[in-house]
Amino acid sequence: MKTEIEIVTGFLGAGKTSFTNSLIKESYVDGEKIIVIQLENGQSNIDKSIINENLVEVVYLNHLNELEDRMLILIKENLPNRIIIEFNGTFNIEDLFKIMNERVYRECIRVETIYFIGDSKNLELYIKNMGNFLVPFIEYSNILVLNNIENCNTKERENILKIVNELNPSAFILEVKNKYLFNSSLIENKVLNNNIFKKIKIKLGRSNNILRRKKSE
Numbered sequence: 094m095k096t097e098i099e100i101v102t103g104f105l106g107a108g109k110t111s112f113t114n115s116l117i118k119e120s121y122v123d124g125e126k127i128i129v130i131q132l133e134n135g136q137s138n139i140d141k142s143i144i145n146e147n148l149v150e151v152v153y154l155n156h157l158n159e160l161e162d163r164m165l166i167l168i169k170e171n172l173p174n175r176i177i178i179e180f181n182g183t184f185n186i187e188d189l190f191k192i193m194n195e196r197v198y199r200e201c202i203r204v205e206t207i208y209f210i211g212d213s214k215n216l217e218l219y220i221k222n223m224g225n226f227l228v229p230f231i232e233y234s235n236i237l238v239l240n241n242i243e244n245c246n247t248k249e250r251e252n253i254l255k256i257v258n259e260l261n262p263s264a265f266i267l268e269v270k271n272k273y274l275f276n277s278s279l280i281e282n283k284v285l286n287n288n289i290f291k292k293i294k295i296k297l298g299r300s301n302n303i304l305r306r307k308k309s310e
Contacts, residue, residue, distance in 0.1 A: 095203040096168055097175045098193065102230040103210035104182035104219060108240040108272045109133065112210050113179055114140045115275035120285040121148055126173045130154060130164065132181045149177075157184055161192045168201055176202070186229050209234035213268075214244040217253050231260045236267060236284060243270040 127149040
């Protein structure tokens with residue numbers, strides 16, 4: 094069974110780590126093994142309660158070439174169900190895709206969801222001034238999370254919705270008042286996969302992993 098990959102993108106300070114914390118808390122199912130790879134030097138860290146409950150293993154990396162070498166080892170040694178990559182907004186996301194498109198990775202991973210987290214108040218300005226970095230993240234994402242929407246007036250909100258819709262008309266847009274409401278917004282909009290079918294898949298995956306380990310002993 095392939096490891097599912099989720100990618101959380103966006104510029105520094107947009108709320109990526111806060112979103113990742115909420116994503117884990119609201120989508121985790123019993124028995125699931127998750128690895129979080131942080132390719133980011135933000136001010137927030139993965140919630141200590143998540144780490145203390147052994148819900149995830151957190152790996153901190155500084156450069157994309159470290160990910161290419163390390164991720165395959167992590168998969169082989171830990172057999173995770175899911176890897177969440179918190180991706181630095183100044184890196185080229187196409188370089189990440191090139192790594193994951195290598196044959197050795199294609200055989201063991203599947204990209205499930207790409208989330209873009211943007212600060213609604215500043216996003217239009219960032220797109221105008223740093224579009225070469227930012228636009229690909231928006232174009233490739235399945236879910237666009239517009240954080241801090243409460244700081245926008247009606248015209249600003251309409252403008253940013255129009256811009257992101259034009260850049261990626263097929264993406265689901267999740268408007269969130271502020272980072273403290275990530276959890277409730279994820280639940281209310283039903284964008285997470287934590288249903289009974291996922292739970293069955295996790296149990297089957299654990300059984301297969303135990304069998305593989307016994308055969309190798």
